[in-house]
Amino acid sequence: MAKEQICKNVSYVGVSHYDRRLFDALIPTPEGTTYNSYLIQGSQKTALIDTVEPELKHLFLNNLKSASLSQLDYVISNHAEQDHSGCIPDILALYPDCKLVTNQKCKELLLTLMPQIPQDRIIVVKDRETLDLGGKTLEFILTPWIHWPETMMTWLQEDQILFPCDLFGSHLAVSDIFTNDLCLFYEPMKRYYAQIMMPYRIQVSKHLKTVKSLNPQIICPSHGPVFKNPSIAISLYEEWVDEPPKNKVLMPWVSTHGATARMAEHLTQLLTEAGIIVAPYDLTRADLGRVAGELVDSATIAIGTGCILTGAHPLAAYIALLVGALKPKAQFAALFGSYGWSGTKIPIQISSLLQGLSLEILPPVFAKGAGTSETIAELDNLSKSIIERHRSLNLF
Template sequence: MSVQINDKVYWVGKVDDRKVPFHRLILESGTTYNSYLLMTDKPTVIDTVDIAFGREYVDNLIKLINPEAIEYIVINHVEPDHAGALPALAAKAKKAKIVTTDLGSQLLNDMFRLHHREFVIVRDGDSLDIGGRTLKFFETPYLHTEETMITYSEEDKTLFPCDIFSTHIAAGELFNDLAQGEYLEDFKVYYKLIMAPHRPYVRDMLDKISTLEIEMIAPSHGYILRENAASFIKLYDDMSKDSGNNKTKKVAVVYSTMTGNTAKVAQRLVKGLEDNGIATSVFNLKSADIKEVTEVIKESDGLLAGSSTKYADMVGCIEELLKELKGIPSAGGKFAAAFGSYGWSGEAIMHIENYLAEAGFKVVNQNYLVGTIGVDEQLFPLRVKFDREEGMETAEKAGSVFAELVNSN
């Protein structure tokens, strides 16, 4: 089960033509798990296949190469449909070094207990000589999880971008120029479902690959794009541009505070927002007119509402404002999230979330972030103890993630 796709480059993946359960969807057209073997002087595997097919994958690979000869295993993305067969492969390829990002190595160790293996940690722009080929690596966080990277073979002019540029089709013919039916719409749907929520990161990725000479794109699902590869890059470019206008998005940041700590949290949220191109309107409700603030919120594209916690409750005028927001027609579909500082408990953020949901906002919390963009760090509701710096750093990151959501909406 191997197909030569280039000089010394082989597809060694798995075509899964079932109706495949995937991210709470059913892939009616199945999918492929594309893994690649570069038969260079230092044989290298790029990504593996789904965890369900680990043994079959290794058995097929053995027909092409003695696993003991494999020197590198590149893991672009640690999800089980790409890294799932790594334990089975690593057990046979005992000398192989695992090439991935720093966060990727941590996640792989947590998942597969590979602490005894040697990792090669790569960062943006790093290169690796694999004996007759030079691989270049670029970090592409949140495409579609934080640890993701892409790999480029300079001599082959081939991009191995894992989930990016993928399509969920059980493509037995493997190459897009041999496709038996229409697949362009499937390509666009994949982008919309998986990549579109991360539009700013798509733009960053396109910028990173803009100077590369790419003749073939070998993703981890669906067709290998060897015909008109540039047209698929252009499609991503077109689909990731601002829709219709270049209007700067606006977020209202409102809060009540007792000692000033929640104000500090708000400032770091604002930095994260503004660093990502969001215009902000910031209100300390102690000195703001509730009616005026409500009008600004109506005109904004998102809302961050915060409060300190006192006796397990909100403080100041935040509850008065939240009651005012109930039923405003412009709330529907807008992103909103809660934040606040605390000393002993921190329940205020829960009350704020309840009000935001009742008003009709799309509430951003841990469940939403895990389910949509794969962020597993606790960002929202944002709860910072006093004004500790680690909490402030989290607040800045939370502002950046919220900006990403608003910009993609």
């Protein structure tokens, strides 16, 4: 994507990575992503906000070239992660008078990751410090944990444009950075939130209030679409961050010989008949990004697992570990499955991976082999327990 104008003297110069299929070697990105970089030209000085993933450096430098940039005075680093900072050394080499502007914590991280950055070219800014470009004033707002501990936002005062880096990002490669089609960006934005922001929900909630108090006219995140109508992005985040979970059960399951699959089907039927939304995923073929997205607003996580040797299936253990890492707002967990000659430690194994969360773990249902009528009765009781818990939260 070439240079695009956001408003007078503010341009998008980032790149789309259409083929990126995995982020942080963790979450699939079936629709790619973008690395957003912005150019702000004041009457005196010019600043670049963030850079791009070094793999696409050639496209980024082309965009800067097409912007006919003879001089660059500042490169602002809102976040030290490589997808935004990785081309900073190239920018400093290309523009010998350019200074790197960032906060103290970000400076330390940048130097750890890229020790070749010359320290005497770094300007350290404090919370709410400003930088005047000539009719364009940049204000730096320290917002730790909108991904990493060093993250900050840049606020362009005159145009009321917020550059919040990863906050409000979407993993969506677009040819039109201004796309405002909610059907296009909703799922990529939710998947992004689940992986990057959900683990820091408490901090994000606090920073959302700061964003609202600024009343931005445009939000320019570091991935995916630019929001010329910021209320869409803000209200989605308010729902995901602050509102109670939905009347929904996320049910990732894995079955070795079919018994756990039948239990998942039975449980799904009981819960849907009661009016609960159920999102079942066979872990042998599920897109983990979608599973992570469902974690955002599910009230219950029901994990089903078959047995491998005498323990839980590794895919079930993996999903429990992922839930533990992403810290969703779910309040209840249910465990079910089947085993062969021995599998009594399976519920303990999975429960231990969920221990860091404030989840009520309901009595597990595990059957030997195909199970019996007693198994069906236990599943009926489990579904009743889930329905009762959801009622207690007024989710119906």
